[in-house]
Amino acid sequence: MKRYSIFAVAREALRYHSGWERAWRSPEPKKRYKVIVVGAGGHGLATAYYLGKVHGITDVAVIEKGWLGGGNTGRNTTIIRSNYLQDPSAAIYEKARSLYEDLSQDLNYNVMFSPRGLLMLGQTEHEVRGYKRTVHANRLQGIDTEWIGPEQVKELVPIINIDGPRYPVLGALLQKRGGTARHDAVAWGYARACSAMGMDIIQKCEVTGVRTEGGKVQGISTTKGEIDCEQLAIVVAGHSSVMAEMAGFRLPIESVALQAWVSEPIKPCMDVVVMANTVHGYMSQSDKGEMVIGGGTDGFNNYTQRGSWHHVEETTRALVETFPIISRLKMLRQWGGIVDMTGDRSPILSKTPVEGIFVNCGWGTGGFKAIPGSGFAMAELIARGHSPLTDEFGLDRFREGRFIDESVAAGVAH
Protein backbone atom coordinates (compact mmCIF):
# COMPACT_ATOMS: atom_id res chain seq x y z
CA MET A 1 0.00 0.00 0.00
CA LYS A 2 1.38 3.39 -0.96
CA ARG A 3 0.89 5.94 1.78
CA TYR A 4 -1.24 8.99 1.14
CA SER A 5 0.61 12.21 1.88
CA ILE A 6 1.15 15.75 0.62
CA PHE A 7 4.15 14.39 -1.33
CA ALA A 8 1.99 11.72 -2.99
CA VAL A 9 -0.50 14.39 -4.05
CA ALA A 10 2.33 16.55 -5.44
CA ARG A 11 3.91 13.58 -7.25
CA GLU A 12 0.62 12.53 -8.82
CA ALA A 13 -0.20 16.12 -9.78
CA LEU A 14 2.94 16.08 -11.94
CA ARG A 15 2.02 12.89 -13.78
CA TYR A 16 -1.69 13.30 -14.48
CA HIS A 17 -2.73 11.23 -11.43
CA SER A 18 -1.75 8.03 -13.21
CA GLY A 19 -0.06 6.44 -10.21
CA TRP A 20 -2.91 6.05 -7.71
CA GLU A 21 -3.52 2.41 -6.91
CA ARG A 22 -6.76 0.76 -5.88
CA ALA A 23 -7.47 1.33 -2.20
CA TRP A 24 -8.18 -2.35 -1.55
CA ARG A 25 -7.86 -5.64 -3.42
CA SER A 26 -10.94 -7.64 -4.50
CA PRO A 27 -9.70 -11.26 -4.38
CA GLU A 28 -11.59 -14.51 -4.80
CA PRO A 29 -12.19 -16.26 -1.47
CA LYS A 30 -9.69 -18.82 -0.21
CA LYS A 31 -10.87 -22.22 1.05
CA ARG A 32 -10.16 -21.45 4.66
CA TYR A 33 -9.57 -18.53 7.00
CA LYS A 34 -8.92 -18.33 10.72
CA VAL A 35 -11.61 -15.71 11.17
CA ILE A 36 -14.48 -14.79 8.86
CA VAL A 37 -16.30 -11.54 9.49
CA VAL A 38 -19.68 -11.35 7.78
CA GLY A 39 -20.60 -7.78 6.91
CA ALA A 40 -18.23 -5.23 5.38
CA GLY A 41 -19.78 -2.23 7.01
CA GLY A 42 -17.95 -0.03 9.48
CA HIS A 43 -18.32 -2.44 12.41
CA GLY A 44 -17.24 -5.52 10.42
CA LEU A 45 -14.23 -3.81 8.86
CA ALA A 46 -13.21 -2.24 12.18
CA THR A 47 -13.43 -5.67 13.82
CA ALA A 48 -11.11 -7.08 11.15
CA TYR A 49 -8.76 -4.10 11.41
CA TYR A 50 -8.24 -4.34 15.17
CA LEU A 51 -7.91 -8.15 14.93
CA GLY A 52 -4.88 -7.50 12.74
CA LYS A 53 -3.52 -4.37 14.35
CA VAL A 54 -3.90 -5.23 18.03
CA HIS A 55 -3.95 -9.03 18.04
CA GLY A 56 -1.83 -9.91 15.01
CA ILE A 57 -4.54 -12.06 13.40
CA THR A 58 -4.45 -11.31 9.68
CA ASP A 59 -5.82 -14.58 8.25
CA VAL A 60 -9.20 -12.88 8.00
CA ALA A 61 -11.90 -12.56 5.35
CA VAL A 62 -14.62 -9.94 5.39
CA ILE A 63 -17.65 -11.17 3.43
CA GLU A 64 -20.19 -8.69 2.07
CA LYS A 65 -23.34 -9.49 0.10
CA GLY A 66 -23.62 -6.04 -1.44
CA TRP A 67 -20.90 -3.45 -1.68
CA LEU A 68 -18.57 -2.27 1.03
CA GLY A 69 -20.17 0.31 3.31
CA GLY A 70 -23.45 0.15 1.39
CA GLY A 71 -25.66 -0.71 4.35
CA ASN A 72 -26.19 1.43 7.42
CA THR A 73 -22.62 2.75 7.23
CA GLY A 74 -23.65 4.68 4.14
CA ARG A 75 -27.13 5.53 5.42
CA ASN A 76 -26.66 7.25 8.76
CA THR A 77 -26.44 10.91 9.77
CA THR A 78 -22.71 10.62 10.72
CA ILE A 79 -23.14 11.88 14.28
CA ILE A 80 -20.51 11.00 16.89
CA ARG A 81 -21.10 11.41 20.61
CA SER A 82 -20.60 9.48 23.83
CA ASN A 83 -22.91 11.25 26.29
CA TYR A 84 -24.65 8.09 27.47
CA LEU A 85 -26.04 7.53 30.95
CA GLN A 86 -25.09 3.96 31.81
CA ASP A 87 -21.45 3.12 32.58
CA PRO A 88 -21.01 0.23 30.09
CA SER A 89 -22.45 2.36 27.27
CA ALA A 90 -20.34 5.38 28.16
CA ALA A 91 -17.23 3.17 28.22
CA ILE A 92 -17.63 1.70 24.74
CA TYR A 93 -18.99 4.86 23.06
CA GLU A 94 -16.24 7.00 24.61
CA LYS A 95 -13.65 4.45 23.49
CA ALA A 96 -15.07 4.85 19.99
CA ARG A 97 -15.13 8.65 20.16
CA SER A 98 -11.57 8.81 21.41
CA LEU A 99 -10.40 6.46 18.63
CA TYR A 100 -12.13 8.74 16.10
CA GLU A 101 -9.90 11.60 17.32
CA ASP A 102 -6.82 10.22 15.58
CA LEU A 103 -8.40 7.70 13.23
CA SER A 104 -7.28 9.61 10.14
CA GLN A 105 -3.65 9.37 11.25
CA ASP A 106 -4.05 5.76 12.34
CA LEU A 107 -5.56 4.66 9.01
CA ASN A 108 -3.63 7.11 6.80
CA TYR A 109 -7.04 7.98 5.38
CA ASN A 110 -8.88 11.23 5.99
CA VAL A 111 -12.14 10.35 7.74
CA MET A 112 -12.83 14.06 8.23
CA PHE A 113 -13.63 13.73 11.94
CA SER A 114 -15.06 17.07 12.93
CA PRO A 115 -15.50 17.49 16.70
CA ARG A 116 -17.66 20.53 16.16
CA GLY A 117 -19.75 20.11 19.29
CA LEU A 118 -23.08 18.46 19.85
CA LEU A 119 -26.15 19.82 21.61
CA MET A 120 -29.06 17.83 22.97
CA LEU A 121 -31.85 20.28 23.64
CA GLY A 122 -33.81 20.15 26.86
CA GLN A 123 -37.36 21.20 26.01
CA THR A 124 -39.39 19.89 28.93
CA GLU A 125 -38.68 19.88 32.67
CA HIS A 126 -38.30 16.11 32.58
CA GLU A 127 -35.79 16.27 29.79
CA VAL A 128 -33.81 18.98 31.59
CA ARG A 129 -33.64 16.81 34.70
CA GLY A 130 -32.69 13.77 32.63
CA TYR A 131 -29.86 15.55 30.85
CA LYS A 132 -28.53 17.11 34.04
CA ARG A 133 -28.40 13.60 35.46
CA THR A 134 -26.52 12.48 32.35
CA VAL A 135 -24.03 15.34 32.77
CA HIS A 136 -23.40 14.21 36.37
CA ALA A 137 -23.00 10.61 35.24
CA ASN A 138 -20.64 11.67 32.45
CA ARG A 139 -18.53 13.60 34.94
CA LEU A 140 -18.06 10.41 36.98
CA GLN A 141 -17.31 8.47 33.79
CA GLY A 142 -14.67 10.99 32.72
CA ILE A 143 -16.61 12.19 29.70
CA ASP A 144 -16.51 15.90 29.00
CA THR A 145 -20.11 17.17 28.83
CA GLU A 146 -21.80 20.17 30.37
CA TRP A 147 -25.22 21.71 30.84
CA ILE A 148 -25.72 25.13 29.24
CA GLY A 149 -28.56 27.62 29.38
CA PRO A 150 -30.81 28.82 26.55
CA GLU A 151 -28.78 32.00 25.92
CA GLN A 152 -25.65 29.96 25.34
CA VAL A 153 -27.61 27.68 23.01
CA LYS A 154 -28.71 30.71 21.00
CA GLU A 155 -25.11 31.91 20.90
CA LEU A 156 -23.85 28.59 19.56
CA VAL A 157 -26.77 28.16 17.14
CA PRO A 158 -27.95 31.57 15.93
CA ILE A 159 -30.57 30.04 13.60
CA ILE A 160 -32.41 28.30 16.45
CA ASN A 161 -35.76 29.50 17.74
CA ILE A 162 -35.44 29.12 21.51
CA ASP A 163 -38.96 30.40 22.22
CA GLY A 164 -40.56 27.59 20.21
CA PRO A 165 -44.31 27.50 19.49
CA ARG A 166 -44.72 24.24 21.39
CA TYR A 167 -41.56 23.59 23.40
CA PRO A 168 -39.19 26.41 24.35
CA VAL A 169 -35.50 25.53 24.63
CA LEU A 170 -34.74 25.41 28.35
CA GLY A 171 -31.08 24.56 27.91
CA ALA A 172 -28.93 21.86 26.40
CA LEU A 173 -26.47 19.11 27.11
CA LEU A 174 -23.28 20.07 25.29
CA GLN A 175 -20.55 17.63 24.34
CA LYS A 176 -17.81 19.82 22.86
CA ARG A 177 -15.82 16.92 21.41
CA GLY A 178 -18.85 15.32 19.78
CA GLY A 179 -19.47 15.97 16.11
CA THR A 180 -19.47 14.21 12.76
CA ALA A 181 -17.19 12.28 10.42
CA ARG A 182 -17.30 11.30 6.77
CA HIS A 183 -19.17 7.99 6.96
CA ASP A 184 -18.01 6.42 3.68
CA ALA A 185 -14.41 7.33 4.43
CA VAL A 186 -14.57 5.43 7.70
CA ALA A 187 -15.51 2.23 5.83
CA TRP A 188 -13.05 2.92 3.00
CA GLY A 189 -10.20 3.75 5.36
CA TYR A 190 -10.67 0.56 7.39
CA ALA A 191 -11.03 -1.49 4.19
CA ARG A 192 -7.80 -0.09 2.77
CA ALA A 193 -5.92 -0.77 6.01
CA CYS A 194 -7.34 -4.32 6.26
CA SER A 195 -6.40 -5.07 2.67
CA ALA A 196 -2.89 -3.76 3.29
CA MET A 197 -2.52 -6.23 6.16
CA GLY A 198 -3.31 -9.05 3.74
CA MET A 199 -6.96 -9.57 4.68
CA ASP A 200 -9.44 -10.46 1.93
CA ILE A 201 -12.48 -8.26 1.47
CA ILE A 202 -14.97 -10.18 -0.67
CA GLN A 203 -17.86 -8.14 -1.98
CA LYS A 204 -21.01 -9.31 -3.80
CA CYS A 205 -20.79 -12.60 -1.92
CA GLU A 206 -23.94 -13.51 -0.03
CA VAL A 207 -23.88 -15.95 2.86
CA THR A 208 -26.51 -18.65 2.26
CA GLY A 209 -25.81 -20.94 5.19
CA VAL A 210 -23.74 -21.49 8.30
CA ARG A 211 -22.19 -24.96 8.76
CA THR A 212 -21.89 -26.26 12.30
CA GLU A 213 -20.92 -29.64 13.72
CA GLY A 214 -21.34 -30.74 17.31
CA GLY A 215 -22.25 -27.21 18.37
CA LYS A 216 -19.12 -25.75 16.80
CA VAL A 217 -18.82 -23.59 13.70
CA GLN A 218 -17.15 -25.19 10.65
CA GLY A 219 -17.63 -22.58 7.97
CA ILE A 220 -20.13 -20.80 5.77
CA SER A 221 -21.81 -21.45 2.44
CA THR A 222 -21.82 -18.48 0.11
CA THR A 223 -22.72 -17.59 -3.44
CA LYS A 224 -18.97 -17.87 -4.15
CA GLY A 225 -18.68 -21.37 -2.64
CA GLU A 226 -17.91 -22.99 0.69
CA ILE A 227 -15.46 -21.25 3.01
CA ASP A 228 -14.14 -22.84 6.21
CA CYS A 229 -13.24 -20.94 9.34
CA GLU A 230 -12.33 -21.39 12.98
CA GLN A 231 -14.23 -18.35 14.16
CA LEU A 232 -17.14 -16.50 12.65
CA ALA A 233 -18.20 -12.96 13.51
CA ILE A 234 -21.71 -11.96 12.49
CA VAL A 235 -21.73 -8.19 12.09
CA VAL A 236 -24.72 -7.61 9.84
CA ALA A 237 -26.94 -5.09 11.69
CA GLY A 238 -30.49 -5.36 10.36
CA HIS A 239 -29.97 -8.87 8.98
CA SER A 240 -28.65 -10.32 12.26
CA SER A 241 -31.81 -12.38 12.83
CA VAL A 242 -31.52 -13.88 9.34
CA MET A 243 -27.91 -14.96 9.97
CA ALA A 244 -28.76 -16.23 13.46
CA GLU A 245 -31.53 -18.36 11.98
CA MET A 246 -28.96 -19.93 9.62
CA ALA A 247 -26.75 -20.70 12.62
CA GLY A 248 -29.66 -22.11 14.58
CA PHE A 249 -30.37 -19.60 17.33
CA ARG A 250 -32.61 -16.60 17.90
CA LEU A 251 -31.70 -13.07 18.90
CA PRO A 252 -33.64 -10.51 20.91
CA ILE A 253 -33.67 -8.26 17.86
CA GLU A 254 -36.33 -6.68 15.70
CA SER A 255 -35.45 -5.02 12.40
CA VAL A 256 -37.12 -1.73 11.56
CA ALA A 257 -36.58 1.05 9.05
CA LEU A 258 -34.90 4.32 10.05
CA GLN A 259 -34.83 7.20 7.60
CA ALA A 260 -32.66 10.22 6.99
CA TRP A 261 -32.74 12.98 4.43
CA VAL A 262 -30.81 16.03 3.30
CA SER A 263 -31.77 19.45 2.03
CA GLU A 264 -30.29 21.25 -0.92
CA PRO A 265 -26.85 22.68 -0.06
CA ILE A 266 -26.76 26.16 1.45
CA LYS A 267 -24.04 28.39 2.84
CA PRO A 268 -22.63 27.52 6.27
CA CYS A 269 -25.19 28.44 8.92
CA MET A 270 -24.81 25.91 11.74
CA ASP A 271 -21.49 24.56 12.96
CA VAL A 272 -22.74 22.23 15.68
CA VAL A 273 -24.96 19.15 15.72
CA VAL A 274 -28.37 19.76 17.29
CA MET A 275 -30.63 17.00 18.57
CA ALA A 276 -34.15 17.88 19.65
CA ASN A 277 -35.52 14.73 21.19
CA THR A 278 -38.80 16.03 22.54
CA VAL A 279 -40.05 17.19 19.16
CA HIS A 280 -38.00 14.33 17.68
CA GLY A 281 -35.57 15.41 15.05
CA TYR A 282 -31.89 16.13 14.71
CA MET A 283 -29.90 18.15 12.24
CA SER A 284 -26.36 19.04 11.28
CA GLN A 285 -24.81 20.71 8.26
CA SER A 286 -22.53 18.67 6.04
CA ASP A 287 -19.33 20.02 4.55
CA LYS A 288 -21.18 20.26 1.24
CA GLY A 289 -23.73 22.55 2.89
CA GLU A 290 -26.67 20.16 3.00
CA MET A 291 -28.73 20.09 6.17
CA VAL A 292 -28.60 16.44 7.25
CA ILE A 293 -31.79 15.43 9.06
CA GLY A 294 -32.88 12.33 10.90
CA GLY A 295 -35.92 11.34 12.90
CA GLY A 296 -37.64 8.29 14.30
CA THR A 297 -38.00 4.67 13.30
CA ASP A 298 -41.07 2.88 12.04
CA GLY A 299 -42.78 0.69 14.59
CA PHE A 300 -43.14 -2.45 12.47
CA ASN A 301 -40.68 -5.08 11.26
CA ASN A 302 -39.27 -4.12 7.90
CA TYR A 303 -36.39 -5.16 5.64
CA THR A 304 -37.12 -2.87 2.67
CA GLN A 305 -34.64 -0.04 3.34
CA ARG A 306 -37.41 2.47 2.89
CA GLY A 307 -39.60 3.89 5.59
CA SER A 308 -42.97 5.49 6.00
CA TRP A 309 -43.57 8.99 4.69
CA HIS A 310 -45.31 10.29 7.75
CA HIS A 311 -42.01 10.12 9.67
CA VAL A 312 -40.43 12.48 7.16
CA GLU A 313 -43.32 14.86 7.65
CA GLU A 314 -43.30 14.68 11.45
CA THR A 315 -39.58 15.24 11.77
CA THR A 316 -39.43 18.01 9.20
CA ARG A 317 -42.34 19.74 10.94
CA ALA A 318 -40.54 19.49 14.29
CA LEU A 319 -37.34 20.91 12.85
CA VAL A 320 -39.10 23.75 11.05
CA GLU A 321 -40.45 24.78 14.46
CA THR A 322 -36.95 24.64 15.91
CA PHE A 323 -35.15 26.20 12.92
CA PRO A 324 -37.63 28.46 11.04
CA ILE A 325 -34.88 29.29 8.51
CA ILE A 326 -35.16 25.82 6.92
CA SER A 327 -38.86 26.11 6.09
CA ARG A 328 -38.22 27.02 2.45
CA LEU A 329 -35.40 24.60 1.77
CA LYS A 330 -35.97 21.91 -0.80
CA MET A 331 -35.36 18.33 0.19
CA LEU A 332 -32.69 16.75 -1.96
CA ARG A 333 -32.60 13.06 -1.08
CA GLN A 334 -34.24 10.67 1.36
CA TRP A 335 -33.20 7.11 2.19
CA GLY A 336 -33.76 4.37 4.72
CA GLY A 337 -31.68 1.77 6.50
CA ILE A 338 -32.65 -1.33 8.45
CA VAL A 339 -31.69 -1.02 12.08
CA ASP A 340 -31.51 -3.84 14.60
CA MET A 341 -33.33 -2.90 17.78
CA THR A 342 -32.91 -4.66 21.12
CA GLY A 343 -35.28 -4.37 24.06
CA ASP A 344 -32.96 -2.19 26.12
CA ARG A 345 -31.67 -0.22 23.11
CA SER A 346 -28.12 -1.34 23.86
CA PRO A 347 -25.95 -3.43 21.57
CA ILE A 348 -25.03 -7.10 21.81
CA LEU A 349 -21.34 -8.02 21.54
CA SER A 350 -21.28 -11.60 22.59
CA LYS A 351 -20.44 -15.23 22.22
CA THR A 352 -23.42 -17.30 21.04
CA PRO A 353 -24.83 -20.77 21.74
CA VAL A 354 -22.65 -22.03 18.85
CA GLU A 355 -18.96 -22.31 19.75
CA GLY A 356 -16.81 -20.07 17.58
CA ILE A 357 -19.64 -17.79 16.49
CA PHE A 358 -19.73 -14.24 17.80
CA VAL A 359 -22.35 -11.57 17.22
CA ASN A 360 -21.96 -7.82 17.11
CA CYS A 361 -25.39 -6.35 16.58
CA GLY A 362 -28.20 -4.41 18.18
CA TRP A 363 -26.60 -1.00 17.67
CA GLY A 364 -30.04 0.06 16.52
CA THR A 365 -30.26 3.71 15.58
CA GLY A 366 -26.81 4.72 16.83
CA GLY A 367 -24.16 2.48 15.36
CA PHE A 368 -22.01 4.85 13.32
CA LYS A 369 -20.60 6.70 16.33
CA ALA A 370 -19.53 3.41 17.86
CA ILE A 371 -17.63 1.91 14.92
CA PRO A 372 -14.02 2.13 16.18
CA GLY A 373 -14.88 1.16 19.76
CA SER A 374 -17.14 -1.65 18.64
CA GLY A 375 -14.46 -3.06 16.33
CA PHE A 376 -11.78 -2.70 19.02
CA ALA A 377 -13.89 -4.49 21.63
CA MET A 378 -15.14 -7.16 19.24
CA ALA A 379 -11.61 -7.98 18.09
CA GLU A 380 -10.56 -8.41 21.71
CA LEU A 381 -13.56 -10.66 22.37
CA ILE A 382 -12.72 -12.86 19.37
CA ALA A 383 -8.97 -13.00 19.95
CA ARG A 384 -8.98 -13.42 23.76
CA GLY A 385 -12.47 -14.76 24.45
CA HIS A 386 -13.14 -11.83 26.73
CA SER A 387 -13.09 -8.04 26.69
CA PRO A 388 -13.79 -5.61 29.54
CA LEU A 389 -15.70 -3.45 27.05
CA THR A 390 -18.09 -6.26 26.02
CA ASP A 391 -18.62 -7.98 29.39
CA GLU A 392 -21.89 -6.20 30.06
CA PHE A 393 -23.16 -6.53 26.49
CA GLY A 394 -23.57 -10.32 26.44
CA LEU A 395 -26.64 -12.15 25.15
CA ASP A 396 -27.17 -13.61 28.64
CA ARG A 397 -28.13 -10.20 30.04
CA PHE A 398 -31.67 -10.67 28.71
CA ARG A 399 -32.14 -13.91 30.61
CA GLU A 400 -30.58 -12.51 33.75
CA GLY A 401 -32.33 -9.15 33.64
CA ARG A 402 -29.10 -7.12 33.60
CA PHE A 403 -30.32 -4.59 31.08
CA ILE A 404 -28.26 -1.61 30.05
CA ASP A 405 -31.33 0.49 29.77
CA GLU A 406 -30.67 3.39 27.44
CA SER A 407 -34.23 3.40 26.10
CA VAL A 408 -35.52 5.35 29.09
CA ALA A 409 -32.21 6.98 29.98
CA ALA A 410 -32.93 10.07 27.89
CA GLY A 411 -29.37 9.90 26.61
CA VAL A 412 -30.45 8.64 23.20
CA ALA A 413 -32.45 9.92 20.32
CA HIS A 414 -34.84 6.99 20.10
Added chain:
Amino acid sequence: MLSLTCPCCGITAEETEFAPGGEAHLKRFGPGSSDEDFESYLFARKNPKGVHFERWRHAYGCGKWFLAARDTNTLEVFATYKAQTSEPPADVIAKIKAKRPDWEGYK
Protein backbone atom coordinates in the same frame (compact mmCIF):
# COMPACT_ATOMS: atom_id res chain seq x y z
CA MET B 1 -47.33 3.64 2.78
CA LEU B 2 -48.79 0.55 4.31
CA SER B 3 -52.57 0.01 4.03
CA LEU B 4 -54.35 -2.39 6.35
CA THR B 5 -57.94 -3.60 6.61
CA CYS B 6 -59.25 -3.94 10.13
CA PRO B 7 -61.08 -7.28 10.37
CA CYS B 8 -63.12 -6.01 13.30
CA CYS B 9 -64.76 -2.97 11.70
CA GLY B 10 -63.94 -3.65 8.05
CA ILE B 11 -62.30 -0.28 7.40
CA THR B 12 -59.26 -0.08 5.14
CA ALA B 13 -56.92 2.71 6.16
CA GLU B 14 -53.32 3.85 6.01
CA GLU B 15 -50.81 2.84 8.65
CA THR B 16 -51.04 6.15 10.52
CA GLU B 17 -54.46 5.00 11.74
CA PHE B 18 -52.98 1.83 13.25
CA ALA B 19 -50.43 1.08 15.93
CA PRO B 20 -48.03 -1.83 15.43
CA GLY B 21 -47.79 -4.35 18.26
CA GLY B 22 -44.98 -6.73 17.34
CA GLU B 23 -44.87 -10.46 16.69
CA ALA B 24 -48.17 -12.35 16.94
CA HIS B 25 -48.98 -15.79 18.37
CA LEU B 26 -46.46 -15.56 21.20
CA LYS B 27 -47.05 -18.24 23.79
CA ARG B 28 -47.05 -16.67 27.21
CA PHE B 29 -44.77 -18.08 29.89
CA GLY B 30 -45.32 -16.71 33.36
CA PRO B 31 -44.23 -17.49 36.92
CA GLY B 32 -43.02 -21.05 37.36
CA SER B 33 -41.75 -21.41 33.79
CA SER B 34 -38.10 -22.05 32.99
CA ASP B 35 -35.69 -19.14 32.52
CA GLU B 36 -35.24 -20.10 28.90
CA ASP B 37 -38.98 -20.08 28.13
CA PHE B 38 -39.49 -16.81 29.97
CA GLU B 39 -36.58 -15.16 28.15
CA SER B 40 -37.73 -16.32 24.74
CA TYR B 41 -41.32 -15.20 25.47
CA LEU B 42 -40.11 -11.74 26.47
CA PHE B 43 -37.25 -11.12 24.04
CA ALA B 44 -36.36 -13.72 21.39
CA ARG B 45 -38.14 -12.86 18.15
CA LYS B 46 -38.34 -14.59 14.77
CA ASN B 47 -37.86 -11.27 12.97
CA PRO B 48 -37.99 -13.02 9.58
CA LYS B 49 -37.11 -11.50 6.24
CA GLY B 50 -40.32 -12.59 4.54
CA VAL B 51 -43.66 -13.79 5.89
CA HIS B 52 -44.35 -12.30 9.31
CA PHE B 53 -47.37 -12.64 11.58
CA GLU B 54 -47.89 -9.56 13.69
CA ARG B 55 -50.23 -7.66 15.94
CA TRP B 56 -51.80 -4.32 15.11
CA ARG B 57 -54.31 -2.12 16.87
CA HIS B 58 -56.85 0.04 15.07
CA ALA B 59 -55.79 2.88 17.35
CA TYR B 60 -57.60 5.76 15.63
CA GLY B 61 -60.63 3.65 14.64
CA CYS B 62 -62.50 0.94 16.49
CA GLY B 63 -59.62 0.51 18.95
CA LYS B 64 -59.52 -3.29 18.61
CA TRP B 65 -56.44 -5.48 18.33
CA PHE B 66 -56.15 -7.72 15.27
CA LEU B 67 -53.48 -9.75 13.48
CA ALA B 68 -51.89 -9.44 10.06
CA ALA B 69 -49.78 -11.65 7.80
CA ARG B 70 -47.30 -9.45 5.95
CA ASP B 71 -44.08 -9.81 3.98
CA THR B 72 -41.38 -7.76 5.72
CA ASN B 73 -39.30 -7.77 2.57
CA THR B 74 -41.93 -6.28 0.24
CA LEU B 75 -44.49 -4.81 2.70
CA GLU B 76 -47.20 -6.87 0.93
CA VAL B 77 -50.09 -7.65 3.27
CA PHE B 78 -51.47 -11.15 2.64
CA ALA B 79 -54.36 -11.00 5.06
CA THR B 80 -55.62 -9.53 8.31
CA TYR B 81 -57.58 -11.64 10.79
CA LYS B 82 -59.08 -11.56 14.25
CA ALA B 83 -56.81 -11.85 17.23
CA GLN B 84 -58.79 -14.58 19.02
CA THR B 85 -56.68 -17.44 17.66
CA SER B 86 -53.44 -19.06 18.80
CA GLU B 87 -52.13 -19.69 15.30
CA PRO B 88 -52.88 -18.41 11.79
CA PRO B 89 -56.14 -19.83 10.36
CA ALA B 90 -56.07 -22.16 7.33
CA ASP B 91 -57.47 -19.59 4.89
CA VAL B 92 -54.68 -17.14 5.77
CA ILE B 93 -52.06 -19.88 5.31
CA ALA B 94 -53.64 -20.72 1.92
CA LYS B 95 -53.49 -17.07 0.81
CA ILE B 96 -49.80 -16.89 1.68
CA LYS B 97 -49.02 -20.23 0.00
CA ALA B 98 -50.75 -19.02 -3.18
CA LYS B 99 -48.40 -16.02 -3.37
CA ARG B 100 -45.27 -17.54 -1.81
CA PRO B 101 -45.12 -21.22 -2.98
CA ASP B 102 -41.60 -21.56 -1.50
CA TRP B 103 -42.67 -20.41 1.96
CA GLU B 104 -41.90 -23.12 4.48
CA GLY B 105 -45.10 -22.63 6.46
CA TYR B 106 -45.95 -21.44 9.94
CA LYS B 107 -43.49 -22.61 12.58
